[in-house]
Amino acid sequence: MTRVWDVPVHDSTRVRDVRVAAEDAAGHIGLGRDRTAVAALVATELATNLLKHGGGGQILIDTVDADLPEPGAGRGPAVQMAALDHGPGIADLPTALRDGFSTSSSLGAGLGTCRRIADHFEVHTVPxxxxVALARVHAARRDRAGHRLPEAHAPVRAGGINIPLAAAAYSGDAWACVRSGDRITLLLADGLGHGPAASKASGAAVEQLRQLAHLPPPELLGALHTALRDTRGAAVAVARLDLATEHLDFAGIGNIGARLRSAEGWRPLLSRPGIVGAHRPARLPQCRLPWTPDSLLVLHSDGLPSRWTPPPVDLASSWDPAVTAAVIVRDSSSAARPVRDDTTVAVLTPTPQDHRS
Structure with missing residues (x-):
């Protein structure tokens, strides 16, 4: 099941809660003592920064796959920490990111030190x-001599943000991205309803993806339909990118939203009505679209507004995809719109040339 730590931060008493949540997440994936301490420090600074620059906000802590290199070259799971606020923005971001610049009541590390010690750190701010500040910490890969191995990057990156309804411990949504040779498959599943039973259904879909990532989307959905029969069922969307032919295949069942951006603008990708594991459509065609250097794919569960559209400010392909997902979630939410379900956004983007090894 998908475990997510959702901590509101509106006063200094919640900073400790964020630190404890980061330590729990690190233990969940078996990080060692040193890397757990790094995650705790980064989480503490993110929470303190929320209070100083954003007037409070929300910290989301999740465990995710760090990257999509060739099999065997990855860095394993990571603790992902995302801080979201609707505040005034950081007026002087370069200064805030300077190593040693300390926010008030912090440990004295500041965002600059977080950028240095986290394995990935990125801030997006708009007056x-x-x-949105995002950090990931994972177990450092080392060779037999104990030297840290260089990072390996795939031609594309995937990332996501998962928010359980009412800050529940488990989300009924789950997403994953798996590489099989030259094919990369992004899946988003929304278990029927919410809570542990919904999380079991979406988690089963992710586990099947890890075993069957070589299948085209319609065949994978057929296999998922059989695997999820003993669960509540789920809405599932599957997008498979072929790196060799540079095309994207998509198919979905249920109310998962999907949009693909290209040079011509945004195009919706339509799913068929139904519930994977309960009501499968008789026909399940897939659509095939070109994948270009400016492509950007967004999948989202129905926790977003039903008529969500991409923001007028362009979503840059150079952003970490989890930052893109967080910006979408932040800009589509408001206090006036009650949230009635788990909310997940998963994004697939090309890897910027200067990020590739």
């Missing part, structure tokens, strides 16, 4: 709209 008047708020800030």
């Amino acid at each position: 008047g709209r708020g800030t």
Whole structure:
């Protein structure tokens, strides 16, 4: 099941809760003592920064796969920490990111030190709209001599943000991205309803993806339909990118939203009505679209507004995809719109040339 730590941060008493959540997440994936301490420090600084620059906000802590290199070259699971706020934005981001620049009541590390010690750190801030700060910490890969191995990057990156309804411990949504040779498959599943039973259904879909990532989307959905019969069922969307032919195949069942951006603009990708594991459509065609250097794929569960559209400010392909997902979630939410379900956004983007090894 998908475990997510959702901690509101509106006063200094919640900073400790964020630190404890980061330590719990690190233990969940078996990080060692040193890397757990790094995750705890980064989480503490993110929470303190929320209070100083954003007037409070939300910290989401999750465990995710770190990257999509060739099999055997990855860095394993990571603790992902995302801080979201609707504040005024950080007026002087270069200064805030300077190593040793300390926010008030912090441990004295500051965002600059977080950028240095985290395995990935990125901040997106816009005056008047708020800030998204994202960090990931994973177990360092080392050779037999104990030297840290260089990172390996795939031609594309995947990332996501998962928010359980009412800050529940488990989300009924789950997403994953798996590589099989030259094919990369992004899946988003929304278990029927919410809570542990919904999480079991979406988690079963992710486990099947890890075993059957070589299948085209319609065949994978057929296998999922059989595997999820003993669960509540789920809405599932599957997108498979072929790196060799540079095309994207998509198929879905249920109300998972999907949009693909290209040079011509945004195009919706349509799923068929039904519930995987309960009501499968008789025909399940897939659509095939070109994948270009400016492509960007967004999958989202129905926790977003039903008429969500991409924001007028362009979503840059150079952003970490989890930052893109967090910006979408932040900008589509408001206090006036009650949330009635888990909310997940998963994004697939090309890897910027200067990020590739």
